[in-house]
Amino acid sequence: MTTNDQGAHTMELALETGALGxxxxxxxxxxxxxxxxxxxxxxxxxxxxxxxKTTLLHLAVGLLRPDAGQVRVFGxxxxxxxxxxxxxxxxxxxxxxxxxxxxxxxxxxGGKLNRRWDAPLARDxxxxxxxxxxxPVGRLSGGQRAQVALALALAKRPRLLLLDEPIASLDPLxxxxxxxxxxxxxxxxxxxxxLSSHLLADLERACxxxxxxxxxxxxxxxxxxxxxxxxxxLVGPRSTDTGTPRGVVSVVRARHTDRQSxxxxxxxxxxxxxPAWIEHDVTLEDLVLAYLAEADTRATRTAxxxxx
Amino acid sequence: MIEFVLDGRSRVATYMQLVVxVKQALRVGLLRPGDRLPRVREVAQTLAINPNTVLKAYRELELxxxxxxxxxxxxxxxxxxxxxxxxxxxxxxxxLVAWLRRARAAGLGHEDIAALIDxxxxxxxxxxxxxxxx
Amino acid sequence: xxxxTWRQHRKQALFTLIALAVVAAVMVPTGLAMHHRYExxxxxxxxxxxxxxxxxRQSEAAVHCQALSxxxxxxxxxxxxxxxxxxxxxxxxxxxxxxxxxxxxxEQGTHxxxxxxxxxxxRWALTKFGLVGGVTVVLxxxxxxxxxxxxxxxxxxxxxxxxxxxxxxQGVAPVGYTLFAVALGVxxxxxWRKVLPAMGAALVGFAAVRLTVETLARPRYMxxxxxxxxxxxxxxxxxxxxxxxxxxxxxxAAGHLVASGAQIGPCAPPxxxxxxxxxxxxxxxxxxxxxxxxxxxxxxxxxxxTVLLVALAIRRLRDIx
Numbered sequence: 001m002t003t004n005d006q007g008a009h010t011m012e013l014a015l016e017t018g019a020l021g022x023x024x025x026x027x028x029x030x031x032x033x034x035x036x037x038x039x040x041x042x043x044x045x046x047x048x049x050x051x052x053k054t055t056l057l058h059l060a061v062g063l064l065r066p067d068a069g070q071v072r073v074f075g076x077x078x079x080x081x082x083x084x085x086x087x088x089x090x091x092x093x094x095x096x097x098x099x100x101x102x103x104x105x106x107x108x109x110g111g112k113l114n115r116r117w118d119a120p121l122a123r124d125x126x127x128x129x130x131x132x133x134x135x136p137v138g139r140l141s142g143g144q145r146a147q148v149a150l151a152l153a154l155a156k157r158p159r160l161l162l163l164d165e166p167i168a169s170l171d172p173l174x175x176x177x178x179x180x181x182x183x184x185x186x187x188x189x190x191x192x193x194x195l196s197s198h199l200l201a202d203l204e205r206a207c208x209x210x211x212x213x214x215x216x217x218x219x220x221x222x223x224x225x226x227x228x229x230x231x232x233x234l235v236g237p238r239s240t241d242t243g244t245p246r247g248v249v250s251v252v253r254a255r256h257t258d259r260q261s262x263x264x265x266x267x268x269x270x271x272x273x274x275p276a277w278i279e280h281d282v283t284l285e286d287l288v289l290a291y292l293a294e295a296d297t298r299a300t301r302t303a304x305x306x307x308x
Numbered sequence: 309m310i311e312f313v314l315d316g317r318s319r320v321a322t323y324m325q326l327v328v329x330v331k332q333a334l335r336v337g338l339l340r341p342g343d344r345l346p347r348v349r350e351v352a353q354t355l356a357i358n359p360n361t362v363l364k365a366y367r368e369l370e371l372x373x374x375x376x377x378x379x380x381x382x383x384x385x386x387x388x389x390x391x392x393x394x395x396x397x398x399x400x401x402x403x404l405v406a407w408l409r410r411a412r413a414a415g416l417g418h419e420d421i422a423a424l425i426d427x428x429x430x431x432x433x434x435x436x437x438x439x440x441x442x
Numbered sequence: 443x444x445x446x447t448w449r450q451h452r453k454q455a456l457f458t459l460i461a462l463a464v465v466a467a468v469m470v471p472t473g474l475a476m477h478h479r480y481e482x483x484x485x486x487x488x489x490x491x492x493x494x495x496x497x498x499r500q501s502e503a504a505v506h507c508q509a510l511s512x513x514x515x516x517x518x519x520x521x522x523x524x525x526x527x528x529x530x531x532x533x534x535x536x537x538x539x540x541x542x543x544x545x546x547x548x549e550q551g552t553h554x555x556x557x558x559x560x561x562x563x564x565r566w567a568l569t570k571f572g573l574v575g576g577v578t579v580v581l582x583x584x585x586x587x588x589x590x591x592x593x594x595x596x597x598x599x600x601x602x603x604x605x606x607x608x609x610x611x612q613g614v615a616p617v618g619y620t621l622f623a624v625a626l627g628v629x630x631x632x633x634w635r636k637v638l639p640a641m642g643a644a645l646v647g648f649a650a651v652r653l654t655v656e657t658l659a660r661p662r663y664m665x666x667x668x669x670x671x672x673x674x675x676x677x678x679x680x681x682x683x684x685x686x687x688x689x690x691x692x693x694x695a696a697g698h699l700v701a702s703g704a705q706i707g708p709c710a711p712p713x714x715x716x717x718x719x720x721x722x723x724x725x726x727x728x729x730x731x732x733x734x735x736x737x738x739x740x741x742x743x744x745x746x747x748t749v750l751l752v753a754l755a756i757r758r759l760r761d762i763x
Contacts (some may be wrong), residue, residue: 042358047721061558063763086560096551098450103448112445149555156560176356184353187362205314205322205357283319 012039014160014192015060015072022055023070028216029055033069035211035221037194042186044203046149046288047213053196056213057164060194061090073160078124089153089191093106093164095146099138100127103131103148110152125181143174148183154185163195167202168223179206190221200288212288214295226283231287234263247273253290264290309346310338314355322357326365334374334389345375345383443561443569451574454538458581458729473592476518480595485510488702489598492682492730497671500678500708508681514599524597528589528611532620533648535581539574540627544755548635548762562719566754582620586613602684606656608687613737618744619621623648625751632758655743661688663739667693669725673707673717684730695720 015037022030030052037043045053058064059071060087062078071078078084097106102160103126111117126133131144140148146166153161163182183206186193194211197203210227212220219226231252234245238261244251248265255262264282273279310333312326315359320328333339345366352359369375376386411421448455448670480486488507492498515522547553557563590612597608609615623644630643666688673692679685692701696719705723728736 040360042360058763063554063557065760080562080564082562085558088558090554090558092551092554092558094551096555098552098555099550100453101449109446109449110559112443113556113561115560152555179356180353183356183359184349187349187352187359195588205355205361208358208360281319 012074013072014039014041014070015194016075017056017059017069019069020056020066020071022052022059022064023067023247030059030213031068031216033089033213033218035218037192037209037211039074039192040190041209041223042156042193042207043195043209043211044198044207045194045211045213046203046299047162047196047198047219048292049198051213052216053198053213054164057090057194057196060160061085061162062090086114086156087159089156089158089161091146091149091161091163091166092154094129095149095166095168097137097145097149097152100136102134102136103151104133106137106148106152107155110155114156116157118155121157122151125151125154125185129181141174143170143177146170146174146178150178150181150185154189154191157189158191161191161193161195163193165196165198168197168199179203182206200285204284210284210288212291214292215299217295219291219295220287227282227287228284230266230269231282232265232267232273233280233282233286234261234265234273235240235280236261236263236277245274245277247271253294309343312346312351312355312359323361323368326351326362327368330365330369330374331389334385334387337388337390339385339388341385341388344371344381345365345385347382402434443566443571446556447570447573450540455577462581462584464729469588469592470486472521476521476592476595479517480514480599480634483510483514485514485599486595489682492680494683495670495680496683497675497677498680499676504678504681511599511681517685517701518542518596522600522607525593525607525611528585528593528616531585532582532616532623533645535578535620536623536625536627536644536648537641539578540624541644542633542637543570543574543628543631544641544759544762545631545637548566548631549637553762559617560581563759564756571752571755575621576732577761578620579617582617586611586616587621589616598682598684602686603733604728604736609660609733609736609740610656613733614739614741615744618741618748619652621748622651622744622751625698625748625755628756629751629758632755632762635762651747655740658761659743660736660740661728662737664728666726671723673709673721673723676708678726681718684733686728686730688726688728690723690725690727692717692721694718699724749762 013036015035017033017035020030020033021028033052033056045056047053055064059066060073060078062080065079073084074087076084078088098109101109107119107122110122111119121135126148129144129147131140131147137145137148150163150166153163155161167178170178179202182193182195185191195203195207208224210220210222210224211218222230234248236245238256238259239245244265244283245263247268248263249268250266252264254264263277264286267273310329312329314322314325318325330339330345339345348359348362348366351357351362366375366377369383370377374385374387374389375383377383408421411424416424457685485507488503488510492504492507498504537617544553556566573633591609593608597603597605597612601608603609603612611618626647627640627644629642630647631637634640634643669679670693671679689702690705691699691703692706694700700721705725706717707723
């Protein structure tokens with residue numbers, strides 16, 4: 001068991017970006033992205049379609065060259081460095097595989113293209129899932145193809161596993177089976193995982209780290225436990241006061257009825273919140289939705305050139 | 309050996325759900341000292357949850373002195389929560405059944421009874437006694 | 443990488459072998475028959491007798507030889523059409539070997555699978571391009587040797603191997619064309635990133651470049667020679683030299699062209715009726731003996747284009763994600 005402890009994880013960084021940016025033509029697909037992902041975490045990369053999730057993953061695996069800033073995987077630039085590539089297992093969106101290859105062919109291919117390659121691991125995984133070894137993968141179900149792609153990525157014995165929307169196109173049963181296989185593999189290998197999704201629900205129990213992207217920018221990043229501890233929903237009488245309540249660092253999102261105000265706030269760790277407000281814990285979903293909605297409003301405001 | 313289940317709609321943290329289930333199993337005698345808890349990998353895989361969550365639950369049990377991790381072997385139950393005599397359960401139960409009958413006769417509904425028990429328990433809570441997180 | 447390339451392209455290899463077998467099944471019997479007929483009719487011997495002198499005496503034998511040539515050409519005129527097929531064969535290699543090489547990967551997204559293993563993109567490209575290029579060279583050499591042998595008698599009996607069509611399917615030029623077609627297909631694949639558009643672009647590009655080179659560049663590789671001879675002369679241009687004649691005609695004493703595309707004579711002194719004194723026959727041509735120089739220049743151009751396209755394709759690969 002090499003899984004890192006929640007509290008005392010080593011601060012080795014699996015992924016680190018600094019002011020990272022990527023542009024397609026004049027539009028930025030990712031901008032000012034600075035984040036770090038400690039080793040041993042299972043991180044969810046959440047955001048709506050087009051938020052820049054795929055761009056970030058492609059930059060991390062060296063498929064794309066940054067237009068600004070830098071990206072480091074275990075401290076090294078993944079671009080054109082095959083020794084870094086050897087540390088990364090990557091499953092691209094829609095799990096592309098050579099459709100006329102059989103699973104056995106694909107495992108053999110991995111052996112030819114990687115110095116470190118655990119073919120028995122891949123074979124055992126696929127055998128235990130009942131995936132036929134000699135059928136072209138193009139004729140397998142979507143769920144089976146995703147499992148083949150995961151087995152191939154794991155056979156590299158990667159220290160960082162990047163998965164781009166691995167379950168988006170799967171039916172609920174296949175989704176669960178995929179997450180089960182993934183969590184089993186994480187428990188076994190202790191590999192760091194970053195998986196993107198536009199739906200949080202499927203990942204909520206699997207992840208202990210969260211990165212929220214929206215409109216090409218990072219909105220929220222951190223360990224799930226810390227984020228939940230730092231945020232509160234406050235309910236109180238409608239306040240015309242624009243300032244933040246005592247004990248609150250910032251208001252993420254505020255909603256008002258004519259009598260009542262509901263605030264999702266980031267609290268001050270050392271201060272007590274003004275007792276005029278009733279505190280509630282937040283769920284991960286509340287948190288993500290609040291940040292996404294807020295970023296959305298801001299983007300719309302900018303587009304209409306309205307100042308807040 | 310026990311098998312964990314998760315309540316998808318519960319707002320209780322996942323690791324706490326695991327802790328509670330172990331404790332319940334200890335209370336009813338399903339788990340006894342010396343029993344091995346399911347391996348982290350198995351739990352993570354069957355429930356499709358982060359292995360760190362399972363570790364956290366097991367560490368919580370260790371902190372409470374109920375379980376003990378043996379490196380390379382697994383986590384084992386070392387303490388029991390079963391009341392001194394499980395046999396005593398039957399007697400208490402009988403008394404409770406009689407009380408419930410009286411409560412119904414007094415016109416209390418299901419929810420009234422639950423509320424009464426709840427408030428009574430809360431009022432009688434003594435901070436000096438060890439608290440039960442469940 | 444080598445195994446992967448083989449595994450990915452083994453179907454194409456199989457189809458190519460089948461196509462080769464079909465072509466061979468047609469070419470070998472017809473070629474043997476043609477060679478047999480060429481020898482038996484005495485055409486081979488009489489053409490050899492004409493030698494390689496620029497001018498020969500108009501003799502009974504020469505006339506007979508030309509008659510035999512005509513007869514031979516008549517008999518196999520249908521097969522000359524096959525030569526057109528051979529002219530377009532290289533572009534097929536480009537379409538089916540070159541265009542899908544990168545385009546299919548990107549179209550199906552598998553480049554994200556193969557480029558994220560522990561092999562650099564450059565090594566992937568060089569191995570694939572190298573192997574496909576190597577197979578292409580073997581195929582093209584087989585093709586060039588085969589067609590040169592098969593087409594030989596017909597070419598010698600007609601206008602010679604410098605002419606359009608015959609020049610394009612013999613010697614080493616087909617190797618250059620084929621490699622160029624493959625490189626063009628690969629490059630088009632890096633631009634359009636879908637198989638069908640890449641194929642279309644490669645087809646159009648190939649036709650455009652080939653036609654441009656053939657019609658505009660090739661006649662200028664070396665400055666043509668001029669041949670003049672008097673209508674009274676009994677010496678005529680030797681039909682067996684295989685010269686590529688750009689133009690011919692009759693010029694008057696001042697050098698003006700008085701009749702285009704025609705030659706006069708030989709006529710007995712004092713002169714030919716109706717033609718001014720001092721007129722002479724004129725011909726602008728590339729000697730057939732320059733065949734290999736022309737082949738080398740043409741092949742060189744296409745090989746240079748190939749290298750350029752491969753370099754551009756590798757550059758473009760860096761920006762595909």
